Each structure stands twice: as structure tokens, then as C-alpha cells.
Amino acid sequence: MLPETSDASIVSVIVCTRDRPEQLIQCIAALQVASQAQNAPLLEVLVIENGSSPACVLREEDISGAPESTKLLRLADGNLSMARNFGMLNARGGLFAFVDDDCLVDPSWLVDIARHWQAMSTDFLMGGRVKLADPADLSFTIKDVGGAQVFSHGVHPGGFVQGCNFIVPRTTADRIGIFDARFGAGGHFRAGEDTDFIIRANELGIAVHYVPDMVVLHRHGRRSVAEIKRLNNAYAYANGAILAKHVLRHPWLAKHLAWTIRSSIREKIGGPCFDEHIGLDWGTVAKYQLIGVAAYLRFMLTRSSGYT
Numbered sequence: 001m002l003p004e005t006s007d008a009s010i011v012s013v014i015v016c017t018r019d020r021p022e023q024l025i026q027c028i029a030a031l032q033v034a035s036q037a038q039n040a041p042l043l044e045v046l047v048i049e050n051g052s053s054p055a056c057v058l059r060e061e062d063i064s065g066a067p068e069s070t071k072l073l074r075l076a077d078g079n080l081s082m083a084r085n086f087g088m089l090n091a092r093g094g095l096f097a098f099v100d101d102d103c104l105v106d107p108s109w110l111v112d113i114a115r116h117w118q119a120m121s122t123d124f125l126m127g128g129r130v131k132l133a134d135p136a137d138l139s140f141t142i143k144d145v146g147g148a149q150v151f152s153h154g155v156h157p158g159g160f161v162q163g164c165n166f167i168v169p170r171t172t173a174d175r176i177g178i179f180d181a182r183f184g185a186g187g188h189f190r191a192g193e194d195t196d197f198i199i200r201a202n203e204l205g206i207a208v209h210y211v212p213d214m215v216v217l218h219r220h221g222r223r224s225v226a227e228i229k230r231l232n233n234a235y236a237y238a239n240g241a242i243l244a245k246h247v248l249r250h251p252w253l254a255k256h257l258a259w260t261i262r263s264s265i266r267e268k269i270g271g272p273c274f275d276e277h278i279g280l281d282w283g284t285v286a287k288y289q290l291i292g293v294a295a296y297l298r299f300m301l302t303r304s305s306g307y308t
Contacts, residue, residue: 010095011117014098016084016100041113045069046073080186095169103133106215125172125198137219146212151208164218180193203250236285
């Protein structure tokens with residue numbers, strides 16, 4: 001259970017960072033601008049430095065231009081999910097807002113958050129628009145959709161809302177639970193902590209929303225197809241592990257794997273690729289999802305038999 005809030009009106013912005021001091025400082029500067037907008041909510045910023053190398057370790061003076069309520073917290077080691085959990089455990093606000101260190105929030109980001117928070121029911125999970133900050137980066141790990149959406153089982157949960165830009169009330173997070181540390185960057189299954197969180201929210205009947213405002217600009221810096229392929233393989237691997245974790249309670253997830261396999265078969269006989277522009281193919285996605293399923297089952301079997 002998460003600790004109780006000390007001020008329910010505060011938005012706690014949680015920024016996890018590792019070996020990206022320059023990007024983080026720019027991210028914090030954008031938050032400072034957003035905090036000065038008219039009608040912006042009260043906020044605190046929790047920067048969780050998660051095992052940065054000595055050359056990239058932040059000092060307090062490095063973030064001197066941050067909002068006044070900024071805290072710099074450190075984890076000696078761990079992964080992204082652990083850092084996010086650490087941020088929630090140390091936050092004092094009534095709403096958690098997650099943004100990545102390589103993102104720049106729009107000047108109206110906090111105003112948008114406050115408006116949606118006020119309009120929503122008690123329990124919800126919500127993600128906003130994620131756009132490319134630099135057109136030289138390949139169009140990946142973004143969601144630039146013009147209309148509002150509500151998650152349903154006909155849509156794959158992966159990427160429905162982006163982990164670099166989403167909000168959840170403290171009381172809702174307390175119902176869902178902390179992030180599964182086996183998932184996410186640096187975890188055993190490499191990615192997917194946000195996808196797992198969405199599935200667990202849906203299981204509890206909590207609506208998951210995407211809104212076309214609440215914008216962040218993502219500066220992921222990936223400009224080679226090889227980089228995108230490695231990342232997409234990690235996402236597919238994690239999605240397979242997530243399927244294996246949840247499929248008994250959520251058999252609808254198996255449909256998405258079946259659709260992926262069907263698309264890979266069609267692709268081999270001349271059907272459309274997963275992404276012709278970048279060069280991603282359905283066959284590779286299906287392959288890594290199946291590897292992820294096997295890896296999760298192997299992980300659980302070795303754990304239950306006493307091996308690590």
C-alpha cells in the first residue's frame with residue numbers, strides 16, 4: 001500500500017533518469033515553464049536517479065533552475081520500474097504524473113492535467129499525446145492521434161498510452177499496485193511495465209484514456225533502423241511475457257498474438273509489412289512474442305523449483 005498523501009491537491013511529477021544529465025536538465029526546465037502557466041496546479045517534481053555512471057551523476061546545483069519543490073532522490077541500482085515505485089513511495093501529491101527524462105512537456109501540460117483530473121471520476125489512468133521533438137528521429141515510440149480514445153480489448157494495450165506521459169491518481173495507483181519490477185527498462189523482460197499496468201487497471205474496471213492534448217515532445221534520438229529494430233524486438237519480447245503472465249485471467253490477450261501470427265503468414269505471401277517505412281516485419285514481431293512467452297514460463301518454472 002502506498003503512503004497517504006500529505007496534500008491531495010498537488011501533482012507529483014516523477015522523472016526517472018539514468019546517464020542522461022543534459023536531457024534531464026532540459027526536461028526540468030520545461031517543467032519549470034509549465035509550472036508558471038496560469039491555472040497550473042501545485043506540483044512537486046521527484047527526480048529519481050537510478051544507478052547513473054559516476055560521470056553522469058547529478059548534483060543538486062545541476063537542477064537549480066527546477067521548480068522550487070523539486071527533490072533529487074537516488075537509487076544505487078535497479079531498473080525503471082523500481083525507480084517509478086520509489087518515486088510513488090516518496091511522493092506527497094494526490095496525482096502521479098510520469099514523464100521521461102528525454103521528453104519536454106508542453107507549456108500547457110500541467111494545465112491540461114489539472115483540467116482532466118477535475119473532469120474525471122475517482123479512478124482512471126490517462127495518457128497524453130507524444131510527438132517527435134526532432135524530425136530527424138525516426139517515427140517510433142510516439143502517439144500522435146488527434147481524437148480521444150478509451151481502451152478496449154480489441155486494441156493491443158502496448159503503447160495505448162505511452163509510459164513517458166501518463167497520469168494516475170494516488171488512490172487509483174494504490175488499487176492497481178506498484179509496477180512489476182520484472183518488466184521495464186533494465187528488468188528481466190526489458191520493457192512493458194506500462195502495458196502490464198494498463199492490463200491490471202482494466203482488470204479492476206478502471207477506465208484507461210488517451211487524450212490528444214497533455215502533450216510531450218519525445219527526444220529519443222534513434223535515427224538508425226537497427227536501433228529501432230532492437231527496441232521493437234524488446235517490446236515484442238516483453239509483450240509475449242505479459243501475455244504469459246495474464247492470459248489465464250485475460251484470454252482476450254491471446255487474440256492479439258493470434259492476429260500477429262496471422263499477419264506474419266499473410267506477409268510471407270505478399271501481404272503488408274508491420275512498418276514498411278522503417279522495415280519492421282510481422283514475422284519478427286511474432287517470433288519475439290513467442291520467445292517472450294517461453295521466457296516467462298521458464299522464469300516461473302525455475303523460480304518455483306528453487307533456482308534463480
